[in-house]
Amino acid sequence: MKKILFFTITLIACFSQADTIDLFKSTSCGCCKLWGDIMEDEGYQVDTFHPQDLDAVKSKWGVPPVLKSCHTAVIDGYVFEGHVPEADIRKFLDNPPDGMIGLSVPGMPALSPGMAPEGAEYENFNVVAFDKDGNMMLFNKY
Amino acid sequence: MNRLIAFLYLWLFALNGIALDLPDHLKSAENLYRTAGGYGCHLCHGLYGHGANQAGGYIRGANQEILKTALIEQPTMKLLNNVLSDKDMELIANYLIYLGEIPIVSLTVDNMAIGIEVDERRDSEKALQLVLFNAGFSEVTLDLSALGLNTLTIAAQATESLIWSPNSQSEIFDPQVINILP
Numbered sequence: 001m002k003k004i005l006f007f008t009i010t011l012i013a014c015f016s017q018a019d020t021i022d023l024f025k026s027t028s029c030g031c032c033k034l035w036g037d038i039m040e041d042e043g044y045q046v047d048t049f050h051p052q053d054l055d056a057v058k059s060k061w062g063v064p065p066v067l068k069s070c071h072t073a074v075i076d077g078y079v080f081e082g083h084v085p086e087a088d089i090r091k092f093l094d095n096p097p098d099g100m101i102g103l104s105v106p107g108m109p110a111l112s113p114g115m116a117p118e119g120a121e122y123e124n125f126n127v128v129a130f131d132k133d134g135n136m137m138l139f140n141k142y
Numbered sequence: 143m144n145r146l147i148a149f150l151y152l153w154l155f156a157l158n159g160i161a162l163d164l165p166d167h168l169k170s171a172e173n174l175y176r177t178a179g180g181y182g183c184h185l186c187h188g189l190y191g192h193g194a195n196q197a198g199g200y201i202r203g204a205n206q207e208i209l210k211t212a213l214i215e216q217p218t219m220k221l222l223n224n225v226l227s228d229k230d231m232e233l234i235a236n237y238l239i240y241l242g243e244i245p246i247v248s249l250t251v252d253n254m255a256i257g258i259e260v261d262e263r264r265d266s267e268k269a270l271q272l273v274l275f276n277a278g279f280s281e282v283t284l285d286l287s288a289l290g291l292n293t294l295t296i297a298a299q300a301t302e303s304l305i306w307s308p309n310s311q312s313e314i315f316d317p318q319v320i321n322i323l324p
Binding site for chain 2 (some may be wrong): 026027028029030031053054064066067068069071091104107109110115128133136137138
């Protein structure tokens, strides 16, 4: 019985670790790829898509237009818009705030993951959580 | 003469802030500025080329040559160079040159405080573009009556733009008179 329990727990742990990211980006944007590379280094599997209409993807997943950035990532049914640090994604996925459907780092802050020079501290941007009606709250501040 | 111009502004704008009155030939340029590459120049340079604290910074007034050089030399812009035609670059440059002619005042409302960045040309008697960003997470309403403008409500994280012109209430733009309504 113990063995079965252990096996089940291990199996669950394996599945919850192997997060797959669906990354929607434009072919003419390089910083999105750098963000994807960072996420791969963090152990995620990144599947990249280049849709004709990125805005349609953003609205399908409920990203408020004022919170738009270049790329849109979907993990476990939640949406992550732009240069969101991995630590915030992990924190969000572990315990999604009530009613919130995702996080965004709006625009292109210079010192965010995928934008900042390698090794630079993340600085001067907000991570914003939002619900399906476009209500927002501050999730983290760098 | 200045009074006549001021009068004309008053008559034209009837004491209301109005949106940027783009000439027809620049409307498609603005659209391209906001969609180029599938995401738009504004993500890195602000909705009105004013920088908006983003990575690309202020580019109002940039001509086609400056744009072309940036597309060739800036690592983050190189891929965009492949998808913009010469005609596209000309359009975007025309839009930026047009914006460059208009002095801009950027206001950021954050946590019931207003941060202001003023173009050094604000003392001229020209019309100004006011770009107002609500950095907060709920909507704010601004009392702009001392500037002769209507009350303005800005949604969370949204950016609004108004044109302000010298008028009977104030001949020189003074951002200090703007109040956040409770």
